[in-house]
Amino acid sequence: MHMREIRTFGWAGLCLCTAALSAHAQQQGGPLFKQGKTIFEENCAACHQPTGEGIPPDFPALDGNQNLSDHALIVRQVRVGKVAMPAFPELSAEDIAAVTSYIRNAWSNSFGPVTTAQVESVLTTVEVAEASRSIWDGVYTSSQAKNARLLYLGACGTCHGRRLNGAPDEADADPSPPLAGSTFLREWDGKSLAALFEYARLTMPVRNPGQLTDEQYADVIAYMLSYDDIPAGSTKLVPDIEVLADIVIAKDPPAASTEAAE
Numbered sequence: 001m002h003m004r005e006i007r008t009f010g011w012a013g014l015c016l017c018t019a020a021l022s023a024h025a026q027q028q029g030g031p032l033f034k035q036g037k038t039i040f041e042e043n044c045a046a047c048h049q050p051t052g053e054g055i056p057p058d059f060p061a062l063d064g065n066q067n068l069s070d071h072a073l074i075v076r077q078v079r080v081g082k083v084a085m086p087a088f089p090e091l092s093a094e095d096i097a098a099v100t101s102y103i104r105n106a107w108s109n110s111f112g113p114v115t116t117a118q119v120e121s122v123l124t125t126v127e128v129a130e131a132s133r134s135i136w137d138g139v140y141t142s143s144q145a146k147n148a149r150l151l152y153l154g155a156c157g158t159c160h161g162r163r164l165n166g167a168p169d170e171a172d173a174d175p176s177p178p179l180a181g182s183t184f185l186r187e188w189d190g191k192s193l194a195a196l197f198e199y200a201r202l203t204m205p206v207r208n209p210g211q212l213t214d215e216q217y218a219d220v221i222a223y224m225l226s227y228d229d230i231p232a233g234s235t236k237l238v239p240d241i242e243v244l245a246d247i248v249i250a251k252d253p254p255a256a257s258t259e260a261a262e
Contacts, residue, residue, distance in 0.1 A: 032113060036102025039095055041201035043088060044103075046203055052107040055202050058084055062106035071114045074100045075122040080129070083245050086195035089128065093119040131192060131248035138233020139193070139247050140222035145232065148219035155205050155212060156220065165228050180227040185251035193237075194244035196221060 041050065048054050052063030067073060078096050081087035091099070097116045104111035133139060153162060156179070161167040164180035176186045188196060201217050203209050212220070218239040226232065237244075 002211070003150040030113075032098050032101050033105060035095075036098035036100070039091070040071065040102050040106075044099070046199060047085075052103070052109075058198055063109065064104050065109075068104050068109060069111050071100055071104070071111075071118060071124045074103070074117050074124055075114075079123060079126050081192065081195070081245075083241055084194050084198035085126070086191035089190055091122060096123075131246050133247045134250040134254070135193065135247060136181060136232050136253045137247075138231050139235070140225055140232055140237035142226065142232040144219055144236045145222040145226035148216075148223040151212070151216055152220050152223050155216075157259070159206065164224060179224050182251070184224075185228065185249070188249040189251040191217065191249050192245050193221065193247040193249060194241050196249065197239065197244050211224055 040048075047059040048062050049059075052061060054061040062068065075096055077085060078088050078091065078099065088096075094116045095115050097119045100119070101113040103109070104114065152164075158169050159173070159176040160179050161176070162169070164178060164184075166176045166178040168174070168176060177187070197217060200221065201210060201212075201214065205211055215238075218237045222237045227235075
């Protein structure tokens with residue numbers, strides 16, 4: 001091969017590489033990417049981390065994850081969830097397209113964008129399995145909740161408030177998300193107790209995540225439910241992901257939901 005041909009191929013390769021980098025930069029700077037970034041930060045970053053590194057093995061890394069090449073896999077998991085990962089039924093096809101495009105092209109990833117039409121096509125094949133129980137079906141015991149009160153006050157109350165309303169004990173401290181009341185129930189409505197349990201276990205307390213045992217995290221959640229007068233039952237809430245995944249958080253009791261529908 002002549003030197004001139006080598007130079008030609010060299011320039012061609014450089015041009016192709018530059019074009020690929022330019023396309024990736026455009027994807028990262030486009031409106032779809034920015035919309036997806038916002039959705040990711042609001043719904044996913046606490047577990048998968050802003051850096052995409054995740055918290056393995058419960059929440060795998062997204063940066064460099066070759067499974068993201070399958071956009072249908074992402075769409076299905078966003079819609080229906082997967083064990084500890086909550087479902088996001090409230091996200092529109094456009095929202096899912098945006099967040100899917102974001103994680104496929106953020107950090108070191110370069111898998112290309114996903115359109116709303118592609119998401120809609122995948123969603124036609126997705127069957128959403130409903131949880132068999134809700135938090136209103138007596139999923140904890142009153143003694144479990146009562147015994148967890150001091151545990152909550154020691155581990156959570158300083159930031160989230162003694163009344164679970166997000167008002168910290170220290171006057172100069174920033175408010176935290178409430179752990180009871182209508183705001184909390186609206187925020188978690190439709191998600192599973194498994195998602196709440198894993199979120200608490202992996203991120204709380206803020207200064208020392210994982211400080212409590214799995215049983216203690218389950219006990220604290222029982223106390224949170226009792227604070228909203230959600231009825232207790234005869235069986236303790238256990239730190240079993242598969243069991244918790246089958247219990248949905250519903251902001252209204254079944255009777256109230258039925259009356260509203262009528």
